[in-house]
Amino acid sequence: MSQSEMTRITEIKARACVIRGDDIDTDRIIPARFMKVITFDDMGLHCFEDDRKAAKGLHPLEDERFKGAGILIVGKNFGCGSSREHAPQSLMRFGFSAFVGESFAEIFAGNCTSLGLVCLTLGSDEIETLRESIELEPDQEVQIDVAQATISARTGRLQGEIPAGTRDQLLEGRWDSTSVLLEAGEAIEQTASGIGYIRGY
């Protein structure tokens, strides 16, 4: 894949869904027993499966009003725990292309970027405003502007944050890191040749 073929991600326009709660770990997003496969193809089917079962039909992902949402509003430290890319894969295949939360676990956020998914952080007051607005009027379309790191809903435009490096990767279509890394060419072998445990002590 050459860089020019890559997709620039500048804006997400979709309806949103709210999952309340902090420290939602990747075991909850995709329970480990569904990872016994060698492809990601079916990950979307089991997104939040145990939480959904436990909620007996009351989980936001089963809520008719949120059906078809493309943006997920979450709390603090979303995606903590295991590094499994199965988690963002599962959310992506379920239909989400952006996450808005108070904070994200680092590996989760990194995995999202490599899939071209947006993680936007907002302050706790702004998140609450957004949650209430969306829970009240789930049919509204919200809009994330990646360059500005803002989200606009009926309640207004809220200023959030996307780390500068990630933002540029998304905007410039450099989020698929493999081709970017391969551009370094021979410099990789050169660096390796200076390192004892690689070249021999």
Add this chain to the structure above:
Amino acid sequence: MSQKGQNLFDKVWQAHKVRELPGGQTQLLVGTHLIHEVTSPQAFAMLRELNLPVRFPERTFATVDHIIPTENQSRPLSDPLAEAMLSELEKNCAESGVTFFGPDQGQQGVIHVIGPELGLTLPGSTIACGDSHTSTHGAFGAIAFGIGTSQVRDILASQCLALARLKVRRIEVTGQLSSGVYAKDVILAIIRKLGVNGGVGFAYEYGGEAIEAMDMEARMTLCNMSIEGGARCGYVNPDEKTIDYLRDRPFSPKGDAFERAAEQWRAVASDPDAQYDDVITLEGEAIEPSVTWGIHPGHNIGVLEEIPTPNRATNEERAGIEEALEYMDLTPGAPIQGTPVDVAFIGSCTNGRITDLREAAKVAQTGHVKEGVRALVVPGSQEVARQAEAEGLDQVFRDAGFQWRQAGCSMCLAMNPDKLIGRELCASSSNRNFKGRQGSPEGRTLLMSPAMVAAAALAGYVVDVREVNSDVAK
């Protein structure tokens, strides 16, 4: 070569930097890449799609750990899904020239147990694996962290990652640990103090008298759970213990090369006047045997303490505590000691090494597993199993009513036949007490040291290991 005032993280980062990337990230060379069956098959598939070869096949090492059964590892594995994952890994390794440590070769085990054991984990190296507990390898003064599958693809294709630089927090643990207090208790105490989120954006450097006194396996336990504190990697500066451990390992350098390597390893340690972004101190003497009561590792208390009461918590904490207590079905304000357990699990990349089994065996030999308790001992690797059997520990455990199993991740996350059933409550030496982690969507986990797990198995409820046997010395 090193300038004054550098910490180990700075030195390793500099040595492995290939170039700066636009946007402020660094292209970092990953010297040692470890893979397992769960997070690598999709990466190999992506590579094939891109028509790219594995760039440095000699720098990737593979094993099977998550899905391998611990009772019968003969092929084909009885679970066809597990067999398919293992076969796919074998095929990917064979096709690309990657070294694979399979179950029939004697060196298989949990990837974070075998890396150090084989001498693949070396001071001053960068190590990545599609597994968050890669932080374990930091015990040797390596910069080691977990990655996602797309990054596994990146390393296979380029031996590099695009990364933002971490800040470094030094965590000093002063003084001596009391008897019956282990590295597991220290890391739980650190997570309790700094929070499960406290390490986001940081690498943790562990130091101070209590850490320097730890053997290599204790340091691995400590670094293993850095990720549970939000820190993607944690490390201990290499010292003479590190060097002694690495002598005569299958993949460590030999002869004169070893001595040259040891010089470099000593030099990569943080300088005495190194700079840090943050420094935190904990008093070693004050750390008690720790037990979790909730649904993340930060939900832990000393074994003599009481289960938290939500209305004494800050507003911010309250909802989390209520949710945890409801799931765990524990009584706020009650002592954690005396909580009945159904299952006891000793194993995992946190506490499945020989020193862990020795400590647990000391307790096990004082009695018999309580009737009705299911107790499992799962060595972290085939090498650990051999050593334990040579020392007769397997017999000690069997005599005490524990099941002695074969190497694997087992009930740490239950992608294999070892699982909790229904609401079972498990005293576990693993690293995560998340809802559903041990295989039953309603299962419950209490994290503690292996000695504490053994003590709970004998009593049938949580007890202070220091009360069990006054000989349980450090």
